[in-house]
Amino acid sequence: MSRFRNQDLPALTLSLARKGAGSVAPNPMVGAVVVRDGTVVGRGYHARYGGAHAEAVALADAGLRARGAVLYCNLEPCSYDLPGKHQPPCTRDIINAGITRVIIGQLDPNPLVRGSGVRQLRRAGVEVEIADDNARFWNLNAAFNISMALRRPLVHLKVAMSLDGKIAAASGESKWITDADARKDAHRLRRRHDAVAVGVETVLADDSRLTVRQEGTVDHARAQPRAVVFDSRLRTPLTSYLVRRRASDLVILTLESNAVEWTTRREAFAERGVTVVAVSPEPESEEPPRCRARPIPLRGALGILHRLGIQSLLVEGGATLIASFISARCFDRFTVYIAPLLMGNGISLHGNLGVESPRDALRFTDVNWRRIGDQQVFEGARAEWLDEVRGVVRVDAEEAADVHGAG
Secondary structure (H helix, E strand, O other): OOOOOOOHHHHHHHHHHHOOOOOOOOOOOOEEEEEEOOEEEEEEEOOOOOOOOHHHHHHHHHHHHHOOOEEEEEEOOOOOOOOOOOOOOHHHHHHHHOOOEEEEEEOOOOOOOOOHHHHHHHHOOOEEEEOOOOHHHHHHOHHHHHHHHHOOOEEEEEEEEOOOOEEEOOOOOOOOOOOHHHHHHHHHHHHOOOEEEEEHHHHHHHOOOOOOEEOOEEOOOOOOOEEEEEOOOOOOOOOOHHHHHOHHHEEEEEOOOOOHHHHHHHHHHHHOOOEEEEOOOOOHHHOOHHHOOOOOOHHHHHHHHHHOOOOEEEEEEOHHHHHHHHHOOOOOEEEEEEOOOOOOOOEEOOOOOOOOOHHHOOOEEEEEEEEEOOEEEEEEEEOOHHHHHHHHHHHHHHHHOOOOOOO
C-alpha cells in the first residue's frame, strides 16, 4: 500500500509535471503541491529548462501558508549548488519556507542527489516519506532515469512486420509494409526521441533521412532528432542524404581500423561536419555474454551517445541491428506495427535470445495494443528495465543515507 494518504495528490503532481513535456529536457518533468489542513494552497511545475523548479513555484504560490504545510512532489528535491546551475537547491527553499513534511514519488537518479535531498531535509527536522508503489513516477521520466542511472540513453526499438513476422521481402525491400497512417504514427514516435538510429545496410538500401515528416514533407517547425548510423566499416555514402543534408546532426558509430581507405573516409566525413566515433572493443574477460553485440559493441556505443547528450534513442532497423539489441537485452521499449499481409520467404528478425523454454522468454510489461486502420500496434517495456534503474539508485542512495528509514 502506498504511503500517500490522499491518492489524488500524487496524481496531481504527475499531471502538473506533464505540463513541462517537451520544454524542460534534459531536465526531468516535475510537479509539486503544497497542502495545509487538507487544502491545496500551492501548485507548481517545472515549465522550461533553466526556469524555476516545481517546488519553488509551488512554495511561491503558497506564500506564508507554506509554513507548517506538507509538500508533495513526484521527484526527490534537488540538494546541490554548483557554478552554472540555473536554480538554487530546492531543499533550501523547502526548509526556509517552514514545510514540516515532504512526500516524494521517487528518488532522484542524478548522482549529485540520490538520497542527499532526503538526508538534508531530515537533518533539518523535516519528515520525509517515499512512495512504496512508485512505478508510475519512474515511468514518467523514464529517459531521464535511465540516462542518469545507467549512463546510456533509453533505447526504444521500432519495427514494422507482416503477419508471418517478416520485416522485408527476400530482396531486402521494405517500402512499404504499413500504410500511410501507420507511417504517420511512426513519425510521431520519432518526434518523442532525441535521436533515431539505423544500420548502414538500411542507409545503403533506402538512403534514409531519419527526419520527422508530416504529409511527406520535413517538419521544419520543430528541432529534428539527431541521426545515428551503426557503420562498422564506414560504408555510409558521402553522397547520401544524411551526409549531404544532415551532416551536423549525424553521428556515425564505427570500429577503429588501420586501413588507409577507412582513415581517408573518416577525414572526409569530418570535413563535412559529421561526428564519427570509433567504439572501443570491450575486453572479453569483462563482457557478459548477454551484452555482447557484433560488430559494434552496444554498451560502448550507447555510452558514447549518452556523452553526446542523447537521452532517448529510437532504433528503426535493419534486422541485424534490431536483433542485436534484443539479443543483448540492451533496450527498454518495443513498438511493433503489424500489417495484415504475408511475405513468405522474406527477412525476419534473427538472433539467439538464449531461450530454452517459455519460462526463459523475454517478457514485457506496460503492454498496450491499439489499432490503426487494419493494422495492430504492440507497445511494451522490457520487464527488467525498472529494476535495473531502481537497483542502481537505491544502492547509491542508501550508501549516502538511510533514505527509507524514519525521519
